[in-house]
Structure formats: structure tokens, C-alpha cells
Amino acid sequence: MSSSRDYDVVIVGGGAAGTAAALTLARYTGLRVALLEKQLFDDYRAGETVSSSLFSMLDFLGVGRDLLDGAQLPAFSHAAAWGxxxxxxxxAVFSSHGHGLHLDRRRYDAILLEQARLAGVALLRPAQLVQLEHGDPWxxxxxxxxxxxxxTARYLIDCSGKQAAIVRQRKRPIHTEDSLVALYAYYQLAEPQFLPHRTLVETTRHGWYYAAPLPGERVALAFITDADILKRLRLKEPAPWREAAADTSHVRDIVARLPAPSALRHYAIHSRVASLPADENWTAAGDAAACFDPISSLGIGQAMASGIHAARVAEAFLAGERDMAAGYRRSVFAAFETYLQxxxxxxxxxxxxxxxxxWQRRATS
Ligand SMILES: Cc1cc2nc3c(=O)[nH]c(=O)nc-3n(C[C@H](O)[C@H](O)[C@H](O)COP(=O)(O)OP(=O)(O)OC[C@H]3O[C@@H](n4cnc5c(N)ncnc54)[C@H](O)[C@@H]3O)c2cc1C
Structure with missing residues (x-):
């Protein structure tokens, strides 16, 4: 069976950027919007610690904080052995902005998708993009x-994360800075009282560790390094993973109390920025536009902010105002430059x- 539907804006990808773009368009414009998401979010999703800057964006998007119950833990404290x-x-008690959050990303993204659907966005999920033809309309x-x-879509927003489906299809240049990767071990706790209620970061000769509690009595422990170093250290194997963690000053105390990991996941987190068009009927937001080292804490907040900005660019473009796209393109580059510093x-x-x-590679870049 087949059917045909016409939209003003189609958003590809329903993560932090895509849901923010969809909710902005649904709440603040009269445009017909569809969102395609290829996954059901039944696997782990990385990126979980956010600052309190998230709250003002959720308010703007009309997402009540009570909706996040069960998908969040308060992030009261950060500890780092760095340097x-x-x-x-x-x-966080000493911050005027209040505490951040540890999110269950599967649930968080699903909640925002559902809010977008309730706000009138046509949600296709799980949906595979079989064919994509550029034109007016797409x-x-x-x-x-x-x-x-x-x-058909008069305007497309690429929010497909690292896949950058439209950026690549349109053959836009992508500048890549490094080959950073993260190896995540997820642990399900038998002893809820042990949950370490703070984020811990610790550097080692080959990279750095990051540990955070997650909702549902879970802990995420990640090692961040370069792709070639991860391969050389064989950290995907249980024994080297345990030995390397035991060789730290602080992470070892947490690992000693954790059961065997319930899952190991490997993620590419290369810092990179795409050159977006200034005068075409599409743009990109979130990781599809620019990706950041997680030490910057920029990921989710920046993805949501750029999703909101990209929605404004789409609205302006369809109203015949073309200048905003050039400004957005510049702001993506400027944010990346600030991030590099x-x-x-x-x-x-x-x-x-x-x-x-x-460390040598980062001393010179
Ligand atoms: C290991 C790791 C740790 C991180 N830690 C943090 C952290 O602690 N704090 C923080 O703020 N950020 C963190 N980040 C970054 C953060 O997760 C991302 O910046 C953020 O999720 C980007 O949002 P996005 O919407 O652009 O992409 P995503 O959240 O990746 O969403 C993209 C969506 O597009 C869908 N998609 C892809 N291709 C298609 C297609 N062709 N058709 C339809 N759908 C498609 C995907 O299924 C996905 O749901 C981390 C990232 C990683 C990888």
C-alpha cells in the first residue's frame, strides 16, 4: 500500500535536536510538520548529563518538568581528578542556576517525541528513508x-545526529577535528543505596573516565579515548576493561562495588562541524550540524538550542526571508570555534x- 502526504517542514531524526525543532514549529507556527525517526529507542542511548540550562528550553517548548518523572535524577555534584x-x-547547591539532571535518554527522547505528536506533528516511527530527492519541494x-x-516537504531539517543523512546526501563539507570514541559500560545495580550520586571524571595516561548514575538504579561508566588507542588497549574485552579501571585512583572505588556490566556500547564522538547552506531549502541541527567532545557538556543543550534555531530558520525561509539561514550558518561555526578554545x-x-x-594530540590542536 502507498499513500501521499504534503508537509511544509519534514524533520529527519527524533533526538534532542529533532524534537526541539518539531515542538518549536508545532507550538509557535501554523506550519504542517512531520518527523521521521528510524528507531524505537529499544537500545541504550548515550548522552545523559545535562545542566540546568535545559529547564528554560523545556519551558519554551511547553514540556512540563513533571513529565520527566522517572526519566531523570537530580545531578547535585560533579567531582573531577583532572590535572x-x-x-x-x-x-550544585553553590550554583545560582540550581542542579542539572542525569537522564534516561531512551525515555527522555520518547517523552519529547510524544509531546511533539500531541502538539500536532505527524510522527512516522520507526520509519526508514527509502528515497530522497532534492527539489522544490523535496x-x-x-x-x-x-x-x-x-x-513532499517545502523544507527539510536534518536532525539525524552523527549520521548527518541530508548533510552527506547534499555533499556538504564536514570538518573533523579528531577520532574521539567512548566505550560505555552500563551496570544494573542490585544495591540501590550504593548509587554514586555525583558525576565523576578522572584522567589517565590514555584518556579519561566518566561515571554517572542513571535513573532505574543504573550506572554508566565510560572511557573516552582515541579510536586507535581503544583498539590497542583491547578495552572491549572484560579483563583489560577491569584491569584498566582498577589502575585508577578514584574510578576503581566505584568499579569495585559494581556487578558485571549488563551492556558495553561503543560510540564515535569525533568533534566536527558541517558547512550548512545559506540559501537552500534545508538546514541541519544538533550533531548533524556540529558534534562536541563530551568534556564540554555541550551536547544535548546545544542540540536543543540549535533545533529551536533551525525551526526559526525554516519558518523564515518559507516566509521568504532568506537572511536568517546565513546567520544560523555563521552561528554554528562561531559556536564551534568557541568550543575549540x-x-x-x-x-x-x-x-x-x-x-x-x-594528550600530545590535544596539546597542539
Ligand atoms: C558517548 C557519548 C556521551 C555523551 N555525553 C553527553 C553528556 O553527558 N551530556 C550531553 O549534553 N551530551 C552528551 N553527548 C552528546 C549528546 O548525546 C548529543 O549531542 C545529542 O544527543 C545530539 O542530539 P541530536 O538530536 O543531534 O542527535 P541524536 O540524539 O543522536 O538523535 C538523532 C536521531 O536521528 C535518528 N536518525 C538517524 N538517521 C536517521 C534517518 N536516516 N532517518 C530517521 N531517523 C534517523 C536516530 O535514530 C536518532 O534518534 C554524548 C554523546 C555521546 C555519543
Missing amino acids: SAELMSRD RLRVASEGQETDL MRRGFYGAEQRWRDAPF
Whole structure:
């Protein structure tokens, strides 16, 4: 069976950026909007610690905080051994912005998708993009629930995350800075009282660890390094993973109390930025536009902010105002430049392993 539908804006991808773009368009414009999401979110989704800056965006998107119950834990404190073995703590109680959150990303993204659907966005999920033809309008063929549907879109927003489906299809240049990867071990706790109620970061000669509690009595422990180093250290194997964690000053205390990991996941987190068009009927937001090292804490907040901005660009473009796209394109580059300076500051603060490739590469970039 096939059917045909016409939209003003089609959003590809229903993560942080896609849901923010969809909710902005649904709440603040009269445009007909569809969102395609290829997954059911039945696997782990990385990216879980957010600052309190999220709250003002959720307010703007009309998403009540009570909706997040069960998908969040308060993030009261961060501790880092970065630059020395000594642990430095920062408690949210001393911040005027209040505490951040540890999110269950599967549930968080699903809640925002449902809010977009309730706000009037046509949601196709799980949906595979079978065919994509650029033009005015765009023509898309989508396979969803055993049915192929032909869609037209006057404007497309690429929110497909690292896949950057439209950015690549349109052959836009992508500047990549590094080959950073994260190996995540997820643990299901038998002893809820043990849940470490703070984020812990600790550097090592080959990269850095990150541990965070997750809703549902779970813990995420990640090792962040470069792709070639991860391969050389064989950390995907249980014994080297345990031995490397035991060789730390602080992470070892957490690992000693954790059961065997219930899942290991490998994610590419290369810092990169795409050159977006200034005068075409599409743009990109979130990781599809720019990806950041997780030490910057920019991921989810930046993805939502850029999703909101991209929705405004789409609305302006369809109203015949073309200048906003050029401004957005510039702002994506400017944010990436600021991020690179911040990243240099972070990595420059760790001087103990200046001879090790992971730190050497970052001392010069
Ligand atoms: C290991 C790791 C740790 C991180 N830690 C943090 C953190 O602690 N804090 C933080 O703020 N950020 C963190 N981030 C970054 C953060 O997760 C991302 O920046 C954020 O999720 C980007 O949102 P997005 O909507 O652009 O992409 P995503 O959230 O990846 O969503 C993209 C969506 O598009 C869908 N999709 C892809 N291709 C298609 C297609 N062809 N058709 C339809 N759908 C498609 C995908 O299924 C996905 O649901 C981390 C990232 C990683 C990888």
C-alpha cells in the first residue's frame, strides 16, 4: 500500500535536536510538520548529563518538568581528578542556576517525541528513508509499519545526529577535528543505596573516565579515548576493561562495588562541524550540524538550542526571508570555534602525560 502526504517542514531524526525543532514549529507556527525517526529507542542511548540550562528550553517548548518523572535524577555534584590525582568537587547547591539532571535518554527522547505528536506533528516511527530527492519541494519515500508513503516537504531539517543523512546526501563539507570514541559500560545495580550520586571524571595516561548514575538504579561508566588507542588497549574485552579501571585512583572505588556490566556500547564522538547552506531549502541541527567532545557538556543543550534555531530558520525561509539561514550558518561555526578554545583549556589543564599520544594530540590542536 502507498499513500501521499504534503508537509511544509519534514524533520529527519527524533533526538534532542529533532524534537526541539518539531515542538518549536508545532507550538509557535501554523506550519504542517512531520518527523521521521528510524528507531524505537529499544537500545541504550548515550548522552545523559545535562545542566540546568535545559529547564528554560523545556519551558519554551511547553514540556512540563513533571513529565520527566522517572526519566531523570537530580545531578547535585560533579567531582573531577583532572590535572592532578586530587578530586575537586563542585556542588550544585553553590550554583545560582540550581542542579542539572542525569537522564534516561531512551525515555527522555520518547517523552519529547510524544509531546511533539500531541502538539500536532505527524510522527512516522520507526520509519526508514527509502528515497530522497532534492527539489522544490523535496520528495521523500518512507517505509513505516509495512507501508511506503510518499511525502513532499517545502523544507527539510536534518536532525539525524552523527549520521548527518541530508548533510552527506547534499555533499556538504564536514570538518573533523579528531577520532574521539567512548566505550560505555552500563551496570544494573542490585544495591540501590550504593548509587554514586555525583558525576565523576578522572584522567589517565590514555584518556579519561566518566561515571554517572542513571535513573532505574543504573550506572554508566565510560572511557573516552582515541579510536586507535581503544583498539590497542583491547578495552572491549572484560579483563583489560577491569584491569584498566582498577589502575585508577578514584574510578576503581566505584568499579569495585559494581556487578558485571549488563551492556558495553561503543560510540564515535569525533568533534566536527558541517558547512550548512545559506540559501537552500534545508538546514541541519544538533550533531548533524556540529558534534562536541563530551568534556564540554555541550551536547544535548546545544542540540536543543540549535533545533529551536533551525525551526526559526525554516519558518523564515518559507516566509521568504532568506537572511536568517546565513546567520544560523555563521552561528554554528562561531559556536564551534568557541568550543575549540574551551576544549584547548580543558586538555591544557592536564600536564601529567605530555608524552602520551592522547594528550600530545590535544596539546597542539
Ligand atoms: C558517548 C557519548 C556521551 C555523551 N555525553 C553527553 C553528556 O553527558 N551530556 C550531553 O549534553 N551530551 C552528551 N553527548 C552528546 C549528546 O548525546 C548529543 O549531542 C545529542 O544527543 C545530539 O542530539 P541530536 O538530536 O543531534 O542527535 P541524536 O540524539 O543522536 O538523535 C538523532 C536521531 O536521528 C535518528 N536518525 C538517524 N538517521 C536517521 C534517518 N536516516 N532517518 C530517521 N531517523 C534517523 C536516530 O535514530 C536518532 O534518534 C554524548 C554523546 C555521546 C555519543
